[in-house]
Amino acid sequence: MRPATSLNIVTDPAADAAEGPNLALAPKPGVLPKAILAPAQAAEVPARRVAAWLRSALPKLLMTTLSLGMFIAFWYFATKYKLDFYIRFNNIPSPGEVWENAAYLAQSDKFYNNMYVSLRRILIGFGIATVLGVALGLLIGQYRLARGLLFPLFETLRPIPAIAWVPMAIMLWPTNETSIVFITFLGSFFPILLNTIHGVNSVDPVLLRAARCLGTSEFGLLRQVVLPASLPHIFTGLAIGMGVAWVSLIAAEMISGQFGIGYFTWEAYSLIEYADIAIGMIVIGVLGLLCSGAIRILGNMLMPWMAGSQHGGQK
Amino acid sequence: MMSPTDDTPSATGHILIDHLRVRFGSKAAAVEAVSDVSMEVKPGEFVSIIGPSGCGKSTLLNVVAGFVQPSEGTVSMDGKPTDKPSADRGMVFQQYSLFPWLTVRKNVEFGLKQKGLDANHREEAARTLLGLAGLLAFENHYPDQLSGGMKQRVGIVRALATSPQVLLMDEPFGALDAQTRVVMQQILTNMWQRFRISVLFITHDIDESIFLSDRVYVMTARPGMIKAEIPIPLPRPRTPDMALSPEYLQIKQQLRELITEESLKAMGGELKDSGLAGFDIEVGPKGVAELV
Numbered sequence: 001m002r003p004a005t006s007l008n009i010v011t012d013p014a015a016d017a018a019e020g021p022n023l024a025l026a027p028k029p030g031v032l033p034k035a036i037l038a039p040a041q042a043a044e045v046p047a048r049r050v051a052a053w054l055r056s057a058l059p060k061l062l063m064t065t066l067s068l069g070m071f072i073a074f075w076y077f078a079t080k081y082k083l084d085f086y087i088r089f090n091n092i093p094s095p096g097e098v099w100e101n102a103a104y105l106a107q108s109d110k111f112y113n114n115m116y117v118s119l120r121r122i123l124i125g126f127g128i129a130t131v132l133g134v135a136l137g138l139l140i141g142q143y144r145l146a147r148g149l150l151f152p153l154f155e156t157l158r159p160i161p162a163i164a165w166v167p168m169a170i171m172l173w174p175t176n177e178t179s180i181v182f183i184t185f186l187g188s189f190f191p192i193l194l195n196t197i198h199g200v201n202s203v204d205p206v207l208l209r210a211a212r213c214l215g216t217s218e219f220g221l222l223r224q225v226v227l228p229a230s231l232p233h234i235f236t237g238l239a240i241g242m243g244v245a246w247v248s249l250i251a252a253e254m255i256s257g258q259f260g261i262g263y264f265t266w267e268a269y270s271l272i273e274y275a276d277i278a279i280g281m282i283v284i285g286v287l288g289l290l291c292s293g294a295i296r297i298l299g300n301m302l303m304p305w306m307a308g309s310q311h312g313g314q315k
Numbered sequence: 316m317m318s319p320t321d322d323t324p325s326a327t328g329h330i331l332i333d334h335l336r337v338r339f340g341s342k343a344a345a346v347e348a349v350s351d352v353s354m355e356v357k358p359g360e361f362v363s364i365i366g367p368s369g370c371g372k373s374t375l376l377n378v379v380a381g382f383v384q385p386s387e388g389t390v391s392m393d394g395k396p397t398d399k400p401s402a403d404r405g406m407v408f409q410q411y412s413l414f415p416w417l418t419v420r421k422n423v424e425f426g427l428k429q430k431g432l433d434a435n436h437r438e439e440a441a442r443t444l445l446g447l448a449g450l451l452a453f454e455n456h457y458p459d460q461l462s463g464g465m466k467q468r469v470g471i472v473r474a475l476a477t478s479p480q481v482l483l484m485d486e487p488f489g490a491l492d493a494q495t496r497v498v499m500q501q502i503l504t505n506m507w508q509r510f511r512i513s514v515l516f517i518t519h520d521i522d523e524s525i526f527l528s529d530r531v532y533v534m535t536a537r538p539g540m541i542k543a544e545i546p547i548p549l550p551r552p553r554t555p556d557m558a559l560s561p562e563y564l565q566i567k568q569q570l571r572e573l574i575t576e577e578s579l580k581a582m583g584g585e586l587k588d589s590g591l592a593g594f595d596i597e598v599g600p601k602g603v604a605e606l607v
């Protein structure tokens with residue numbers, strides 16, 4: 001007869017250790033999580049770690065420089081020799097011209113004002129989309145009544161791209177400003193809403209049951225369990241929403257704007273200030289990048305427990 | 316072992332299950348999961364339920380917890396029906412159920428927060444309990460940084476934090492390796508004796524049920540009924556070497572036979588369902604014991 005497992009184990013030192021509470025309760029070295037060991041190691045060899053980091057980062061840095069350098073070199077020669085092979089570089093500003101104009105614009109209050117106006121539109125539109133998207137997403141995900149009443153409406157509106165709303169928005173809202181903010185809001189609202197709903201739906205039911213057993217009220221459940229459990233999905237929605245918000249904003253500014261970096265870029269075309277087009281594009285890219293970075297930083301701050309897993313995901 | 320409360324069992328935490336039936340699904344296609352079960356957990360008692368897979372053990376526990384409503388019969392604690400979950404019935408799950416976004420200490424504080432306890436008292440209570448479970452050094456860790464055994468220990472501490480009258484445990488150590496299991500059983504026994512609350516414990520493991528319990532209920536294959544009620548009169552504190560004593564071995568043999576019979580019934584049903592009925596496996600009681 002094969003002896004049952006526990007019979008074997010009663011002669012095991014681990015079981016003996018269990019007799020003295022202190023020994024039994026002390027964690028075994030084998031199960032010590034990595035995170036506890038890491039800080040000690042970091043303090044031990046800071047210099048070596050910096051060197052190791054440099055060694056691993058240097059090739060990447062070189063390749064990045066090379067990659068961008070090749071692009072700028074091509075740009076430089078294509079504009080210098082006015083390359084014309086189906087795509088035409090006749091009117092394209094050279095890197096030098098762009099640099100000169102940029103130096104000039106860096107002194108211009110009007111240019112900064114355009115950046116400020118665009119950022120403000122993003123903040124307001126995206127901010128409202130975040131509040132509404134997360135709140136409605138939680139309700140729709142959690143309550144059948146909210147899902148029944150709201151979801152069909154949103155499913156109907158969702159396939160309409162935010163840009164398609166431009167003429168309607170201009171008629172709908174009293175000022176140009178509000179209609180542009182509305183377009184920005186629309187663009188980011190749906191990704192945030194849908195990801196929040198998805199987050200709520202993928203909350204581990206055992207967590208809800210555990211919370212109920214600990215005396216949590218219905219509302220407490222939403223705020224203390226469903227919301228934090230959905231945060232990773234919500235932040236996925238925010239990251240996507242931020243991207244779409246910029247797409248929608250720039251398009252709206254180009255079509256109906258006064259002020260704003262999208263308007264600046266389009267105006268540069270009308271005014272034959274071709275170098276400014278490139279500057280507008282670059283600034284749009286950089287601002288978008290900064291906004292996405294801000295979302296990521298905020299996510300890391302609000303979800304410290306995800307620190308380990310996000311590292312794995314960045315590779 | 317320090318257990319000054321040995322002779323003064325608490326008067327609360329009395330669970331009465333009376334002719335309980337639970338059916339799932341609509342009338343025509345209803346599945347009976349629990350069939351006419353009557354049982355009881357006396358105040359301060361440690362009772363285990365053991366039975367083949369799918370016999371309705373979790374369903375039974377979920378009725379006591381208040382997640383599932385009885386189709387017939389009643390389930391009550393201290394005279395009140397257990398019709399919805401409450402903090403006076405703590406639950407420990409087989410799956411890890413710690414809130415991953417909260418540190419170990421905040422997990423333990425969670426139930427106290429629902430009670431409206433202020434932050435200082437919460438922290439004090441949580442740290443005391445974590446100290447008892449040997450987890451104080453990990454109070455600021457997130458669950459993902461803990462081993463499986465530690466997670467379950469935190470789960471037990473979290474359930475105990477609200478001072479429930481009864482602890483409901485659904486195969487809490489099922490996912491742990493054998494060594495960790497034995498240590499966890501010791502810790503659970505310590506905690507139970509210290510808090511003197513009733514425990515209703517579900518397990519697949521015969522040794523676990525004997526080592527922990529005052530009484531063991533054996534359930535039949537689905538639909539689950541109580542097949543036998545086996546008292547475990549072994550003295551406490553129980554030590555691992557008791558597993559070699561004649562009383563222990565006799566109880567174990569008895570439980571093993573009861574359970575093997577039901578497991579074979581449960582599997583026999585599955586074998587027939589999958590068209591293997593033609594294979595008539597003759598297994599006598601002794602041969603069956605070999606299999607387990």
Ligand SMILES: Nc1ncnc2c1ncn2[C@@H]1O[C@H](COP(=O)(O)OP(=O)(O)OP(=O)(O)O)[C@@H](O)[C@H]1O
Pocket residue numbers: 339340346347348367368369370371372373374375537
């Ligand atoms: N919500 C449900 N709806 C329908 N059937 C269910 C539901 N919950 C459980 N069942 C069925 O009831 C029976 C008993 O399930 P239960 O989970 O209680 O068994 P168990 O004894 O805990 O099994 P295990 O040992 O595998 O955990 C099973 O046949 C299961 O399929």
Ligand SMILES: [Mg+2]
Pocket residue numbers: 372373374485
């Ligand atoms: Mg079960």
